[in-house]
Amino acid sequence: MRIGLVSPYSFDVPGGVQLHVRDLAEYLIRQGHYVSVLAPADDDTPLPPYVVGAGKAVPVPYNGSVARLLFGPVTAARVGRWIEHGRFDVVHVHEPVSPSLSMLAMWACEGPLVATFHTSNVRSRVLHAARPLLQAGLEKIGGRIAVSAEARATVRTHLGGDAAVIPNGVYVDTFAQAAPRLRWQGIPQRPTVVFLGRIEEPRKGLPVLLEAMPRLLAARPGLRLLIAGPGDPREVLGPVDPAVAAACEFLGAVSEEDKARLLSSGDIYVAPNTGGESFGIILIEAMSSGAPVLASDLPAFSAVLDEGRTGALFRGGDAEDLANQLLALLNDPARRRHLRQVGDARAREFDWSRVAAQIVSVYETVIAANLPVPATVPAARRSSRRRRGGS
Structure with a gap:
């Protein structure tokens, strides 16, 4: 499987989302998958061979902390090229509603798309106000994952729809x-x-x-x-x-x-x-x-x-x-x-051997829902199947 992972936060500073993306990528690579990670990073930041740096991030206050994010038309073009050259079976974006690479990848992706929501912020006025602007991108997501019941509540309250709860993983x-x-x-x-x-x-x-x-x-x-x-x-x-x-x-x-x-x-x-x-x-x-x-x-x-x-x-x-x-x-x-x-x-219970298996199951489901329908299937059934795959 060819898998594209997108981190919204810079790899030159520690953080839970970055560690999650890194550990998931390395586990999937050891399982024989091809994985490319797109992440903000300064030019002089040493990166693992599977990470593609998308440029220098800017510190932005976010959810009671300071996140290093990357956005803009030049970055959007880089994201588009990464998706095009990667020929991914599935793209997996993390925190797609933060103004960074994941949001740009969500908008640019035309194939199977999975998103993981990490943030718990049930009183977010910003998320509620931004929902109409994000809706077109959110509708592309074929598989939604939340790392906890609290993150799932944020999705349901502010973005609509639901998400499967799959926790963060640890190499125990x-x-x-x-x-x-x-x-x-x-x-x-x-x-x-x-x-x-x-x-x-x-x-x-x-x-x-x-x-x-x-x-x-x-x-x-x-x-x-x-x-x-x-x-x-x-x-x-x-x-x-x-x-x-x-x-x-x-x-x-x-x-x-x-x-x-x-x-x-x-x-x-x-x-x-x-x-x-x-x-x-x-x-x-x-x-x-x-x-x-x-x-x-x-x-x-x-x-x-x-x-x-x-x-x-x-x-x-x-x-x-x-x-x-x-x-x-x-x-x-x-x-x-x-x-x-x-x-x-x-x-x-949170070892990557268990957590990654659940994530791969989501990938397989989303990919299967996006497979072309054979020409021998009657037209009415093809139309119905396409509608189900895009839901």
Whole structure:
């Protein structure tokens, strides 16, 4: 199968959608498919051989974050050439309603088209207002995928129609086999808590975790907080108590290998996110690494953690409840062992071997619906079949 994947976001910065596209592409290639990925990228960005750079992206505020997007007539021409030269059996665009490559590919594609919706934003006035402009492109999509029930609700509320829920995937064994790093590991008197995310982005929740730290340190004076992710620590540590600052170790942006090692090294992984999350891939990665997870009770996080059965939850935005739940986990080694066991089983439900098979099934269905009807089929049946294939 010849598959074209389109990422709306630049490959020169980390992000959940980019990682999803990359991992899916590499899994499909290993299964023997031809895959080409089109993505924004600066000219000097090192790219895998299967990625085609479409030009430099522009930072744009989007869904409580900053996305690096690419749009315009020159880019549209590049997208058209990529589709023409690729001779794809199916084109799979991600986030087709963001003003970037995926939207342009959606408009340009004339063959089998699949779209994955990642965003959860049920109150989006922009999406609601833009729906009439997007409708012609959206009607081309033969297979709609949402990564979660929350993303599906966004599709149904603002774009009309429905979508099959197929979650993000993880290479579970890659994280499960990661070797802990000694300097990141804790001991009973000096446990380590791990946070990973863009530290200056409020919705990632680091300020909530830092607000909980005085109570945590009062009960566990030796506790260390390992913070990984891009951003300037001075932006978040300015108003923080010196004792809290001393307990924090900022690691900066980490590689994928070091991310897996960090998650496998900590005593507890904390996800204090305050909103704007449609899934929770980092929770799956943490559980794959054997880390007990404590997360805010966002609907998407609750769903990943099976409503608290495979990870602990606290009231989102509530620093006191975060501290209470975290201390309860630190004081209960048996529960942490239990969460590691059930977390591993839960994570394997999201392994790429399962997720990619579901996506390929969507491809096959959409391709079959777009196949030419044999001339021997009566005209009335040909017309009916074409109408069904375009629905």
